[in-house]
Amino acid sequence: MRGNLIVGQSGGPTAVVNASLVAVIQEALRHDAIGEIYGMRFGVLGLLREDLVDLRRVSSEMLEELRRTPSAALGTSRAGLGDDDVDRIMRIFQARGIRYFLYIGGNGSAATALRLHRRAADLRYDLWVIAIPKTIDNDLVETDHCPGHPSVARWLAVSVREAGLDTEAIGTADPVKVVETMGRHTGWVAASTALARQREGDAPHLIYLPERPFVRQRFLADVERVHRERGHVLIAAAEGLVDERGQFLAASQRPVEADPLGRPQFGGVGAVLCDLVMTHLQIKARFDKPGTMQRVSALLSSRVDAEEAYRVGQAAVREAVAGRGGTMMTLVRERGPVYRSTTGAVPLDRVVGDIRRVPEEFIAPSGYDVTSAYMDYIRPLVGPLPQYARLAPAARTPI
Amino acid sequence: MRGNLIVGQSGGPTAVVNASLVAVIQEALRHDAIGEIYGMRFGVLGLLREDLVDLRRVSSEMLEELRRTPSAALGTSRAGLGDDDVDRIMRIFQARGIRYFLYIGGNGSAATALRLHRRAADLRYDLWVIAIPKTIDNDLVETDHCPGHPSVARWLAVSVREAGLDTEAIGTADPVKVVETMGRHTGWVAASTALARQREGDAPHLIYLPERPFVRQRFLADVERVHRERGHVLIAAAEGLVDERGQFLAASQRPVEADPLGRPQFGGVGAVLCDLVMTHLQIKARFDKPGTMQRVSALLSSRVDAEEAYRVGQAAVREAVAGRGGTMMTLVRERGPVYRSTTGAVPLDRVVGDIRRVPEEFIAPSGYDVTSAYMDYIRPLVGPLPQYARLAPAARTPI
Structure with a gap:
């Protein structure tokens, strides 16, 4: 017609x-x-x-x-x-x-x-x-x-790779960094930070998704362990993390009349996690919250x-x-x-009324990482990433 | 020898x-x-x-x-x-x-x-x-x-240009965005966000540097005016903003023993400014704080x-x-x-013991912008930037 x-x-x-x-x-x-x-x-x-x-x-x-x-x-x-x-x-x-x-x-x-x-x-x-x-x-x-998703995943892959090198370099002064990603109800965006790794042990060391309840004591134990092992920790966390009672970790900010949907204001997870680390572990922590920049990079x-x-x-x-x-x-x-x-x-x-969460087979048993099945899913969508160098081990033998 | x-x-x-x-x-x-x-x-x-x-x-x-x-x-x-x-x-x-x-x-x-x-x-x-x-x-x-500075300036030029298009597009739901930049004591990094503009009226609409005391009432009046005129506002603010009494705007976070230099924790300016806007103007505000990502992008x-x-x-x-x-x-x-x-x-x-602040001739009389002399200084260091399109006015005439 x-x-x-x-x-x-x-x-x-x-x-x-x-x-x-x-x-x-x-x-x-x-x-x-x-x-x-x-x-x-x-x-x-x-x-x-x-x-x-x-x-x-x-x-x-x-x-x-x-x-x-x-x-x-x-x-x-x-x-x-x-x-x-x-x-x-x-x-x-x-x-x-x-x-x-x-x-x-x-x-x-x-x-x-x-x-x-x-x-x-x-x-x-x-x-x-x-x-x-x-x-x-x-x-x-x-x-x-x-x-739209593969591009935010690529942005985070590159930017967390770089932010990880940053924390590795300045871990003596700034040992813990939280990268707060978008993701109100699902962990797809946070999961994609796993692409940042060039080799085992690279940042991010811990990845937290809203699909699994966030347990403060377990989080602190995980951060403390990685810090002890590596001297620095990079944590990727979705803005929409919820605790064991189903409460948003960062929903405590004041509600604002101007939000037309009356939704709680997110964006505080980075600050909340840093506060936990500084208060309970006495380790200095800072957060990067790229916010809208992660979603609109051409x-x-x-x-x-x-x-x-x-x-x-x-x-x-x-x-x-x-x-x-x-x-x-x-x-x-x-x-x-x-x-x-x-x-x-x-x-x-x-489609309407349903929401696709990160499935079980994409989440590691530890709850703070993704699986190889997830990597197989996401890699081809994101394409080649820049490769960065580190000093060769030969040059790092004591002299 | x-x-x-x-x-x-x-x-x-x-x-x-x-x-x-x-x-x-x-x-x-x-x-x-x-x-x-x-x-x-x-x-x-x-x-x-x-x-x-x-x-x-x-x-x-x-x-x-x-x-x-x-x-x-x-x-x-x-x-x-x-x-x-x-x-x-x-x-x-x-x-x-x-x-x-x-x-x-x-x-x-x-x-x-x-x-x-x-x-x-x-x-x-x-x-x-x-x-x-x-x-x-x-x-x-x-x-x-x-x-090191020209690269962070280029990162912010591109990323604030993109974040500005984002706010322009979704201003009906998220009308005010604060971009918190690095800069503990000087406004050079925040100033460089001015490079984001492709034409007059583009983001950032307001740029705040530590070189000028931050006056809350004037800030609120500026935000309110830009919001009334354009429907959306992008604010660039240095993390080290100080008020009229010389106090850091965001120094209220708890001191942490683990900071080896005993310095206050920065990084809260974005949250502080959003809180001011939401509380006093009843306008929804969010912040992007790219943190360390801005300084290490290859x-x-x-x-x-x-x-x-x-x-x-x-x-x-x-x-x-x-x-x-x-x-x-x-x-x-x-x-x-x-x-x-x-x-x-x-x-x-x-060199030692001195610090170079953004000079008077680079700061606009309004206190929330830079001058053309500053743009002449910074542009050649940063190089060409991606040009983005908008719908042509011809297509925007009412039909």
Whole structure:
């Protein structure tokens, strides 16, 4: 069916979400079934305000530049929709002849897409809704991984490798370093710091994921042991760590009215862990909390990720034009010794409301490390990493 | 005079301090006057323990790899010296025939070098002492800039550019972001975030340096105004900000016995500023604190910096072999439209005990920005930066 297309970006920006956007535009330009190509500014917030942009007017040169630009060029939101909002959006779709709704985002965005898909069906309004996966958290089900995640993994692999060399060098003055990673509910991002290691014994020495309850006494014993053995310790910890009672370790910060979702403020795990180490072990500790920088680095992004982010956007347009909707695009890993992926699609109701945690087989029995099965999963997504040198043992024999 | 050489690294690691070390080794290998080439592990700590390495045994391939490796391959320390330590070191020098002492570091390392220089003179022991500048803080006097600084500046230029695009995109949910930079006593590192801007109005919108007292009410008024005008705010703040009474904003964290210098723990400015914004303006705020990651990134390092770090190391050996000592090597900027630098040397007593703050002419009258004179100073040191795109205005006209 001929109709207009609207595309939006939602949730946290990533290094490659503009690649998905550009793919949607470039693919849409190839299909006669698609008339106008609208972009919504700041996700559904812009849609509700009809703050739309005409993406046919973006030059092909600009599209190529945008494809390499991190963050989200249309702007995003984390806003949910009320019932009135849904009805208002349906009226806007009808008034503007919009038949294709493509929404690039994570769990919340898939839920929004599903609501619009269902409402359109109720109203017998022909609308093809496709969710395009994007989340650094890697927590969408039904897809091998999520565009955006391999790039944050690569950023952390390189940056923790470097931060580990730093701690190794200055361990005499600053022996304990905590790297606080993103990851509110899952440990995928924290787990990826394991890529930093060039050889056994390298940083990170301890990796803590929200999938396992954090036990203070065990943590202190682990830090004390590594410090005794190596003289320095690098700890990677997800921001969303929870204790044995299921309480966020760092949820004690004051709630803020301005948080539209009323969520607790995260970002304090690094400080909490340093405080534990300094108080109970009397060892100096500091933390690095790269925050949003880890998710929007273009220069350290993964090539596989940038290419896949483009392909899921492209496939989404083809899916919609082929008359399929109510789905989320996925990435499917092919079997074989060389990494290859294809795109697929799953019904939105199999995705929404679920969350993919790091599975048991990826977490070491110790609870503070990952397994080789995890390394096999993550390595091909991240690509080659810089190799750094250390003084050869020959030069380190006492003289 | 023929004799053995010893070289060490001291203080915080940087992206390019191994380039200086490799330069010392490669240059020393060219001079017949130099016998053994010793490296001290962990600075003067290793020297006192005679934990030394034989740098003639490092292969030329390994040297090339080390040159590109961030952090400090020999290990560093922040330890000072007691009088007994100085005497012990002089005995080690005599026993091992060490005539050349090269120490790569910042203010503390220059002070150590000066003490050894003076003590050797007292003892009429021929010793050529050279300090090789290295500090991301850029706070050594008598040099145009310090090796290590241009690379942290480039890291922040790129990362704050990206973090700024992130805040611009998700300002509807996360409107205020603080980027906490290094810089205990000076604002050079924080100032360099100004390089992030591609055009007027880009992040960072407010830059706070320790050179100007931080006034809470003025800060809140500035944040409120930028938020009203733009909908989002990115604030760059040095970790060492002080209030009108000269108190560190973030010195309230508990003192820790394990800090060998008894210094207050920094790193809390981001949290303090977010708390101010959330409490008084009721606007959600978060902070990025890249910590040690900003100082040891090889992939985002400055080419000029890597090349100059090598040249000061090379020049130090030539200076020592030529029979000059008691000096620190410097970088001298040549006049002219194209950036060029040469190396120089100044007596250590003109360097030690002084600290170079960001001068008045580099700080904007508002107190929360830098001047164009500063931009002229910093740009050539950092080199080209990635250019990122935004949707063209044509595509943003209402439709």
